[in-house]
Amino acid sequence: xxxxxxxxxxxxxxxxxxxxxGNFVGFQNYNYVLFEKVxxxxxxxxxxxxxxxxxxxxxxxxxxxxxxxLTVFFGLLLAVLLRDVKGGAIIKxxxxxxxxxxxxxxxxxxxxxxxxxxxxxxxxxxxxxLGSFARDWTFFPDTALLSVILGSVWIWxxxxxxxxxxxxxxxxxxIYEAAKIDGASRWKTFWRITVPMLKSTTLVVVTMTVLWExxxxxxxxxxxxxxxxxxSRVLAFDMYLEAFYSYNYNTASAIAVLLTLLTFGFxxxxxxRMAKS
Amino acid sequence: xxASLSPFIKTLRKKKFTIMVHLIAWIIAFLWVIPFLxxxxxxxxxxKEVQFGWWEGIISxxxxxxxxxPNFHLNLYNFFDAWVGKTSGAPLSKALINSLIVTIPATFIxxxxxxxxxxxxxxxxxxxxxxxxxxxxxxxxxxxxxVIIPIYTLMDNLGLLNTYIGLILLHSAFGLPWQIxxxxxxxxxxxxxxEEAARVDGAxxxxxxxxxxxxMSLPALASIIALQFVWVWNDFFFALTMIQNPKMRLxxxxxxxxxxxxxxxWSLLSAASILVMILPIAIYAALQRYYxxxxxxxxxxx
Numbered sequence: 088x089x090x091x092x093x094x095x096x097x098x099x100x101x102x103x104x105x106x107x108x109g110n111f112v113g114f115q116n117y118n119y120v121l122f123e124k125v126x127x128x129x130x131x132x133x134x135x136x137x138x139x140x141x142x143x144x145x146x147x148x149x150x151x152x153x154x155x156x157l158t159v160f161f162g163l164l165l166a167v168l169l170r171d172v173k174g175g176a177i178i179k180x181x182x183x184x185x186x187x188x189x190x191x192x193x194x195x196x197x198x199x200x201x202x203x204x205x206x207x208x209x210x211x212x213x214x215x216x217l218g219s220f221a222r223d224w225t226f227f228p229d230t231a232l233l234s235v236i237l238g239s240v241w242i243w244x245x246x247x248x249x250x251x252x253x254x255x256x257x258x259x260x261x262i263y264e265a266a267k268i269d270g271a272s273r274w275k276t277f278w279r280i281t282v283p284m285l286k287s288t289t290l291v292v293v294t295m296t297v298l299w300e301x302x303x304x305x306x307x308x309x310x311x312x313x314x315x316x317x318x319s320r321v322l323a324f325d326m327y328l329e330a331f332y333s334y335n336y337n338t339a340s341a342i343a344v345l346l347t348l349l350t351f352g353f354x355x356x357x358x359x360r361m362a363k364s
Numbered sequence: 365x366x367a368s369l370s371p372f373i374k375t376l377r378k379k380k381f382t383i384m385v386h387l388i389a390w391i392i393a394f395l396w397v398i399p400f401l402x403x404x405x406x407x408x409x410x411x412k413e414v415q416f417g418w419w420e421g422i423i424s425x426x427x428x429x430x431x432x433x434p435n436f437h438l439n440l441y442n443f444f445d446a447w448v449g450k451t452s453g454a455p456l457s458k459a460l461i462n463s464l465i466v467t468i469p470a471t472f473i474x475x476x477x478x479x480x481x482x483x484x485x486x487x488x489x490x491x492x493x494x495x496x497x498x499x500x501x502x503x504x505x506x507x508x509x510x511v512i513i514p515i516y517t518l519m520d521n522l523g524l525l526n527t528y529i530g531l532i533l534l535h536s537a538f539g540l541p542w543q544i545x546x547x548x549x550x551x552x553x554x555x556x557x558x559e560e561a562a563r564v565d566g567a568x569x570x571x572x573x574x575x576x577x578x579x580m581s582l583p584a585l586a587s588i589i590a591l592q593f594v595w596v597w598n599d600f601f602f603a604l605t606m607i608q609n610p611k612m613r614l615x616x617x618x619x620x621x622x623x624x625x626x627x628x629x630w631s632l633l634s635a636a637s638i639l640v641m642i643l644p645i646a647i648y649a650a651l652q653r654y655y656x657x658x659x660x661x662x663x664x665x666x
Contacts, residue, residue, distance in 0.1 A: 090511070090515060090533070090534060090537035090538070091503060091506070091511065091537065091538075091541075093514060093518075094510070094511035094512075094513075094514035094515050094518075095506065095510060095511060097513070097514030098510055098511065098513055098514060101513065101514075161392075165389075165392065168385055168388060168389050169389055171382070171385060172385060172386050172389040172390075173386070174390075175389065177393075178389060178390070178392075178393040180652060181393055181396055181397055182392075182393065182396045183648075183656070184396075184400070184645065184648070185396070186659075187594060187641075187644050187645055187648045188598070188641040188644060188645065189597070189598035189600065189615075189616050189619075189640060189641060189644065190598065190600065191598075191600050191616045191619045191620065191640070192619065192637045192640060192641050195619060195623065195633055195634075195637050196399045196402075196403065196637070198623070199399070199402060199403070199406070199630055199633070199634070200398075200399055200402070202628075202630070204415055204416050204417070204628075205406070205414060205415055205416060205417050205418065205628070205630050206417075207398060207402060207417070207419070210417055210419070241396065241399065244396075246659070249656055249659060249660060250659070250660055252660075253660035273381070298505055301507070302507045302508075304508075304509075304600070304601055305600040305601070305616075308600070308604075308620065309619065309620050309623065322509075323507060323508075323509050323601075326509040327509065327601070327604075327605075330512070330513055331605065336513050339513060340513055342509070343507070343509045343510045343512075343513070344510070346507050346509060346510065347505075347506060347507055347509075347510045350505045350506070350507055351502065351505050351506070353505075354502060354504075354505040355502065358501070358502075
């Protein structure tokens with residue numbers, strides 16, 4: 088209680104106070120963090136121009152837009168493929184390792200992979216004749232966010248795969264046998280049986296994945312430190328800078344409340360959907 | 365004429381799909397291993413050799429002949445360097461021990477409390493039980509950022525900032541809700557008959573819990589021990605905010621320090637990364653079944 092409810096109430100309370108006077112200022116802190124500060128959470132001008140930084144909140148949305156479909160797709164694909172592959176259990180353990188290592192190490196790996204000289208991504212680009220694209224991916228505004236997002240796909244796919252594998256085990260074998268007797272193709276079986284039967288699993292996977300994406304912190308801290316020029320800031324990281332670099336607890340609280348509204352609201356929505364189905 | 369060949373081709377055609385699936389699976393597995401391979405190769409070679417790629421100097425052509433390892437020097441100096449902190453000034457030996465000092469109590473204290481609490485939730489009826497569990501589930505969605513400022517101020521006032529006790533308390537508090545939830549779900553699946561029989565024989569509630577329930581719950585306990593240990597060990601945000609004294613840093617905090625100072629020394633960074641991630645990987649390897657069960661049980665039921 089002391090470590091959970093008291094701080095939640097405290098953070099909400101602080102987000103409505105002025106930093107200097109401690110007076111109640113309504114939504115002023117929210118307005119400040121969303122639109123007014125040097126790196127606002129939403130930078131409308133850059134969003135229209137398609138230029139980074141677009142604001143931490145926008146970056147989180149982009150993160151979800153790229154990361155969610157990729158990890159869910161790969162997770163499902165791998166779970167289905169590896170069910171019938173010899174040595175599938177070993178491959179699963181290897182892919183799941185991304186979830187075991189500290190995310191700080193994950194951030195190091197991203198820097199290493201995308202390094203201009205020692206990074207394998209650039210080596211591959213040079214090898215296939217795209218050497219002109221080779222560069223320190225995490226050092227440029229237009230690619231920094233993308234590279235950490237791709238790195239985070241590597242980390243998280245193992246989670247989706249493991250949960251889907253568990254979901255697959257709950258599908259009775261008889262259904263597949265019946266489909267086989269009816270002469271259904273593999274493709275049809277997958278879309279007509281596997282995917283619908285995994286619907287509740289998908290709800291869980293999507294919920295957990297989006298929550299993880301919203302809470303991203305360590306990777307950004309290590310791989311880019313939100314840079315360059317705020318191009319890869321995300322909500323959780325922005326809150327940290329606001330609190331422990333600018334020492335402005337009130338505006339930091341406002342960011343924390345916004346982040347929590349997103350996670351809590353999304354989770355509540357998904358839980359109610361799960362309860363329905 | 366064709367008859368002699370066709371059985372082979374036929375089986376090949378039949379197996380085409382299987383072969384393709386295997387091929388795709390192993391290619392993806394290989395892609396996923398590349399980062400680990402890179403870290404491993406870089407860590408065992410001097411950094412001068414790997415600054416243009418850890419794959420350099422392993423195979424080359426010389427006088428139309430394949431030459432293996434033309435420029436490859438195996439050494440463990442990077443590990444030594446990271447361990448004593450010669451280049452970085454932040455010895456991992458100390459940081460790893462600090463991490464252990466935090467992780468071991470922060471794993472076992474909450475689990476002990478959670479086991480007792482979960483047992484009472486599973487066996488004794490409370491009116492508000494269902495409400496409470498919905499609250500616990502939704503609590504899991506609260507980001508660490510939402511609580512950190514009041515906790516930081518509180519710890520500061522209590523004099524627990526920059527102490528491991530503060531961090532252990534914090535991790536325990538955050539571990540408790542899901543551990544209670546997980547254990548309660550497990551306890552409710554245990555047969556009540558055994559316990560009732562023991563009660564008839566005059567055993568106390570505590571004795572029943574200690575002698576009957578806990579031994580039956582070893583798989584569930586293994587799951588949450590593995591999950592909580594790896595979670596606390598890997599945590600970065602709480603450590604970063606609670607431990608600001610450079611001498612007390614935990615292992616995950618040392619990694620960014622090394623990056624900050626020697627950006628391109630991939631060998632040192634790789635060796636340090638391996639030292640920090642070896643323990644979670646070892647736990648995963650040893651308790652894999654329980655670890656995965658913990659993750660999927662939490663996810664599928666939650």
